[in-house]
Amino acid sequence: MGELLGTTVELEVTNVAHGGVGVARLDGRVVFVADAIPGETVLARISADDHASFWRAETTSVIDPSPHRRPHVWQSAALERDPDARAGGAEFGHIDLPWQRELKRQVIVDSLQRFAKLTDHTALDVVVEPVAGDDAANGLGWRSRVSLHVDSDGIVGPYAARSHRVVAVPDLPLATPAVEYASPLDERLFGAESVDVISDGRRGARVVVHAPAAGERTPPAGKPPVGKPIVERVGEREFRLDELGFWQVHHRAAATLTGAVQRQLIEQLFDADAPNLDLYGGVGLLTAAVGDRFGAGTRIESVESDARATENAGFNLRDFAKATAVTARVDRYLGQMLRTMTSADRGRFERASVVIDPPRSGAGKQVVKSLLELRPAQLVYVACDPVAFARDLGQLDAGGYELRSLTAFDLFPHTHHVEAVGVLTPR
CATH class of the missing domain: 3.40.50.150 (Vaccinia Virus protein VP39)
Known part of the structure; x- marks a missing residue:
């Protein structure tokens, strides 16, 4: 075990698995392949080979693309980025919407x-x-809430796909315009651990910065702060909720x-x-x-x-x-x-x-x-x-x-x- 880790292999992706990954086989073993589409032949880097029944891999290039492949809607998650630096949260962004x-x-x-x-x-x-x-918006601009993370250098961003590594990104195309605009992607937040950006239920957004307790890297066990109330509207009815609820x-x-x-x-x-x-x-x-x-x-x-x-x-x-x-x-x-x-x-x-x-x-x-x-x-x-x-x-x-x-x-x-x-x- 471990001898294939980091190796690049050619894989034929046959179907899709829950979790947004393609399924292929290598030496009789199932391989779950990120950033691939069923029907494609890809080159992929083995990222985990220590499981008894399957391996994991990240697509590095496409040999035979699916007719449903499109340029990724978020460049920060596209194949052009090294797999270790690809932003998570848009694992189907390279597939046209109807096929998703x-x-x-x-x-x-x-x-x-x-x-x-x-x-x-x-x-x-x-x-x-x-x-x-x-469809008219190409599946963009829908997230009314975004959770971002902060690394030890104060960099704010999402985690890289399937990891807990913070990656810097210039934009958040799945977020509503107000949430994207309010997100502190170009700031350094030293001492913070995470950031929630929440639609205020109207036309703006709120930014809530979370800092760990003194002397701790993570907050102590217990419920997070609920934040201030906001009001969401559904049809003619209004709903009061806490901004972090x-x-x-x-x-x-x-x-x-x-x-x-x-x-x-x-x-x-x-x-x-x-x-x-x-x-x-x-x-x-x-x-x-x-x-x-x-x-x-x-x-x-x-x-x-x-x-x-x-x-x-x-x-x-x-x-x-x-x-x-x-x-x-x-x-x-x-x-x-x-x-x-x-x-x-x-x-x-x-x-x-x-x-x-x-x-x-x-x-x-x-x-x-x-x-x-x-x-x-x-x-x-x-x-x-x-x-x-x-x-x-x-x-x-x-x-x-x-x-x-x-x-x-x-x-x-x-x-x-x-x-x-x-x-x-x-x-």
């Missing part, structure tokens, strides 16, 4: 087949839809997901008086989406582990008479519900609709197990990771739930990330 979405579709379908064991299912015909305006990164993502949840909820199964839930509810975005779809008297509770987000959710949902927001870990909340439930409670919950928008790691076995015991009338699963979604879906399918519909959205152009919204009901 096709590759993301392939990853979703592969995940559903491998981890959820779906075969001959209409969900396998899913299409990754663009967000309005992105969670909000969708694409400036049109919140509206896109609101519309998707509202369209995909099955009206015939929705009971406004049932104990409906929005799990991992954040500041109440999807709770409000449900309330706006089915009326101000809809009963629904947002469950979120972050106390500040819950406080903001309570404020944002104040015009819904029967909407509540609680601070709790979802697994513990559902476990407590199961422990205290009466038979009458169970009957009411079986009429409920549950929206679930878990983190990238997915809901996990315990949360899914609890949902299967509770058996709501419908589950609306908002997924930001196709593999985690497929794993949860496999458990739900084995427990008696059926995937009724699935849509996907390209909320992260020029990256490998993709969002999906699925609706499941008991068989």
Whole structure:
């Protein structure tokens, strides 16, 4: 092991893997190849060969290019840069937009087949839809939030791809103009560790510089500062949140997901008086989406582990008479519900609709197990990771739930990330 590290090899890339890398084989071993497109023949430098089942490589030049290859939208991440200095965060920037979405579709379908064991299912015909305006902008200018890092020399920039090395860059083409303009790329921030640049919810941006605690290179354990409040607008509704709190990164993502949840909820199964839930509810975005779809008297509770987000959710949902927001870990909340439930409670919950928008790691076995015991009338699963979604879906399918519909959205152009919204009901 290690004898191939740094070696340049010729590879034929056959398909795409989750994570935005191509897949090739060398001496019978799988090689995950960055900056390549399925169908290409490339020269690539082996960057890791110490894993038992696969190696990693970075493309250095293209021998036989794909017809879908384009000049990279971000020169700081292009092949012309040494692989060690290529900026991360735009791993699909060398691929034309429609083909990026096709590759993301392939990853979703592969995940559903491998981890959820779906075969001959209409969900396998899913299409990754663009967000309005992105094609006209060539997928640029959408990031309303950017996290940058600072090295020991005070240089501000993103990490190099698949590393923790800060690289200097002159621009941030995926960021909104206000966020890019406010980013201190040409400054030296000695003593700082990282920088968040956040849209202020209007036309400007805020810069938050993070410094480690005295005598430490990294901040002590605990929650980061939440920052000042900002207001985001989705349609006619306003949402208060802390500037460092969670909000969708694409400036049109919140509206896109609101519309998707509202369209995909099955009206015939929705009971406004049932104990409906929005799990991992954040500041109440999807709770409000449900309330706006089915009326101000809809009963629904947002469950979120972050106390500040819950406080903001309570404020944002104040015009819904029967909407509540609680601070709790979802697994513990559902476990407590199961422990205290009466038979009458169970009957009411079986009429409920549950929206679930878990983190990238997915809901996990315990949360899914609890949902299967509770058996709501419908589950609306908002997924930001196709593999985690497929794993949860496999458990739900084995427990008696059926995937009724699935849509996907390209909320992260020029990256490998993709969002999906699925609706499941008991068989």
